[in-house]
Amino acid sequence: MNNPINQSNDRDRELQTRRKTDLAQIPAGKRFKVVKINALGEVRRRLLDIGFVKNQAGCVIREALLKDPIEVDIKGTKVSLRRSEARLICVEEAD
C-alpha cells in the first residue's frame, strides 16, 4: 500500500487475468474485444467470415429466453450465435 508502483502492477496483472475471458461470459449490454478464435473447421470459418477477427470490438446485445442463443453486434452486423459457439471466442472485456 505504501508502494504505489507495485500496487499498480498488481492491479494490471489482476486486470489482465480477469479480463481475458470468453464471449459467453460477457453479459448483455457490455462491450468486448476479440482476442482469439479457438473454434475449428466450419464454425471457425463462419466466425471469421462474419467479422470475428483479432482486435475487433463488438457488443453483446441480448440473450434469448433461456440465455441461449445470444445476439452480438460486430462490424456493424447483428449476429446470433449459440452460447456453445461464443465459448470458443476468447475476448477481452472493454469499457
Place this chain on the structure above:
Amino acid sequence: MSTEPPPVQRRFRRRLGRNRLNAGGRVIRVALAGNPNSGKTSVFNAVTGQRQHIGNYPGVTVEKKSGMIELDDKLLEIIDLPGIYSLSAYSLEEVVSRDFVLNEKPDVIVDVLDSTNLERHLYLLLQFQELGVPIIGALNMSDEAETKGIQINSEQLGLILGIPFVKTVGTTGRGIEKLLDTVMKVAEGELESNRRHLNYGKQVEISHNAVIATLELDPEFKNRYSLHWVAIKLLEKDQDAIRKIKREHKYPQMVLEATREWQQRLEKYFQEDSEIIIGEQRYAYIHGALKETVVQTGQPDGVDLTEKIDRIALNRFLGIPIFFAVMFLIYQLTFALGNPMSDLISRFFSYLSVQVNVILPAGAFQDLISNGIINGVGGVLTFLPLVLFLFLGLSFLEDSGYMARAAFVMDKFFHIFGLHGRSFVPFMISTGCAVPGIMSARVLANRKDRIVTIMVSPLMMCGAKAPVVAMLAAAFFPEHATIVFWGVWLFGWLMAFGIALAFKKTLFRGDQTPFVMELPPYRRPQVKSVILHMWEKSAEYIKKAGTVILAASVIVWFFLSYPKPPSEGVDFRGNNIIPIEYSFGGRLGKSIEPVLKWAGFDWKIGVSLVAGVAAKEVIISTTGILYGLDSDESDESLQKEFFVKEKLSRDPNYSPLMALGLLLFVMIYIPCLATLAMVKKELGSWKWPVFQAVYTLTVAFVVAVTVYQIGGLLGFGG
C-alpha cells in the same frame, strides 16, 4: 413499391430464351454474386424482370436462377449465384459458386454489396477477385447509405482495389442501367477490371509465391486455374483445393508437401492458424482501403428502427409469445382466405365430375375421367390456395427479416431435439401441407439438418390428414371427438421431435454445425418480390404434385376397379357382391389381413390405407366405396363423410382400441406420393423417400400393434 417502371426498361428488353440470337452473336455471361441480405435478389429482379428461368446447378440441389436480356443488340445471360459469405469449401453453396466461376468462366462477375456495411461485404468480393474473372462491385442500397450519412468515394475505392464500382438501388432500379453499361464495357475490354489479388503482407506473400512456384510446374494446370487463388486456398488448408491438386495436378505430392511446409512456417511465425491469418489479412486490407474512401458524416441516431423493434420482438419474455402470435396470424390468414377458395375449387370439380357422368356414356372411360383424373387433379388444386397463402406468409417472413429472429427465439427449444432454429419453417408449413413444407426446408443450410427435418416433417397433421382424422375421431369417439383430434395433432408433433432426436443420436450424428447467423435489418417487403416468390413456389408445387398425384390417382383408380367381378348382383351365398373385393386392391387387402390383424385392422381398412398412400384424403372415399357407397352418390363430400362415419361406427368388428391405433397409424404411416416425390427432388436421390416410407410404415405399425395389444391386455379391448 413505386409504380413507375424503372428507367432501364426503355433501353433493353428482357427475354427468356436464346431463340432470337443473331448468327455469330456472342452471349455475354454475367454471374451475380453477393452476401445474403445484400439485396442481390432485388438487383437480379431489376435486371431480368419477371422472366426468370429456375433450375438447379448440375448434380446438386442448389437452386439456379438465370435470365436473358438484350442490350444494344447484345445478349446478356445473368446467372444468379447463391448468397454466400465466403468462398471456402464448407457449404454446398460456396462450392457451387466457385466451381461455376472456375469451370464456366463467366465474362463478368457482378458482386452486389450492401453499401451500409461495406467492410463485411468486400470480404467476399476480394475472394471472387482472386478467381481471375473480371469483377464489378455494385454498391447496392446506396440510398440507405446516404440517409445514414455514409459517403463512399466509389472512384477512389475502384482505384485502390483495381475494379469498377457502380452505385445501385435494386429496389427502385436506380443505377441498374449504369451497372449494365459497365458490364458491357468490361466484357468488351473497354474498361479494365484488375485481376490482381490483394497484398497479404510480406510473410504471407513469401509463402504464397513459393506455393505458386510449385504449382507452375504443371503448365496445363496453370492454364486452367488462377494460381493465385489455388495457392491461397492451399495455404488455408481448403479441402476442395487439396482434392483438385490430387486429381488434376501433375505433381500432387510435391505441391502438397511444399504447401504444408510453407503453411507451417506461417503458423509458427504468427502463432495462429493459417486460415485465420489469411482471413485477418483480408479484413486488414479492406479496413485500409475503406479508411481512405468512406466518410461517415454525422453520427447515426442512437437507436435505429431495427433495434427499436428488436427490443420488443426479441425481448427475452415477449419473444416467444410474439413468435406464436405471428405464426397464428399466418395460419388465420391462410385458412380464413384459403378455405373458401378451396371449397370453391372442390365444388367446381364435383360439378365437373357430375357433368362428365352426364355427358359421357357410362363405362370404364367415364369412370376413369370422373373418378380417376378429375378427382386427382381436383385433389391437387384444392390444396393450392393453402399452399399459396403459406408461401405468401413465408416470403413475407423472409423478406421482412423476421425469419432469422424467429430462429433466434426458437433455437434453444429446437436444439434440444438436435434441430436448428430454422426447422420451425418446414414444420409449420407441413401442418398445412407437407409438399411445400419439404420445399421450404431449403432455409436450412446444413444438409444433415435438412435431411432430418425433411424426414420428420410429414409426421405433422396436414390438410389432407385432418379430415380423415376428424372423421375417424367422430365415428369412434363421438363424445370426445374434439379432444381426440387435438390429441392426435399433438401426437404428430411429439413424434416429429422424438424421431428427429432419435435420428440425430443415431443415423445423423456428427459435427456440430454452426448457428452463427446474421440478423439482417428489418426491411419493408416489396410486393413485387413477395408475389414473384409466391408464384415460383406455387408453380413448383403444381408441377410436381400435379403430375405425381394425377398419375397416382389413375393408378389407384385402376387398382380398385380391376379386375371386375365375374357377375353383378349377389354371389352363391346370397351376399351382395362388392366389386372392389375382386380388384387388385381388394385382394391385396385380404392377403395382408393376417398381419393387419395384430393391430386389429381388417382387410377393408387395409385397402383404404394402401389407397391412402396416393393421397391421404382418399382414405375417406375408398372406405366409402368399400362400404358400398355408390360412386355416383359421392359428389357431396359432406354426405360422403357422414355416410362413412355412420358405417364405421356401426361396424361390430371395430373397437375403440383398434380405432385409436388406426388414428395414430394414419398420422405416421407412409407420406403421400406427392410428398415422397418432392423428397426425392429436394434430396436428389430415391434413397431418401424409400427410407422415409419404410421407417414411417414400421413405426406406425409398431405403434398401432402396441396400442391394440397392450390395451387389450389391460382390459380396454372389445
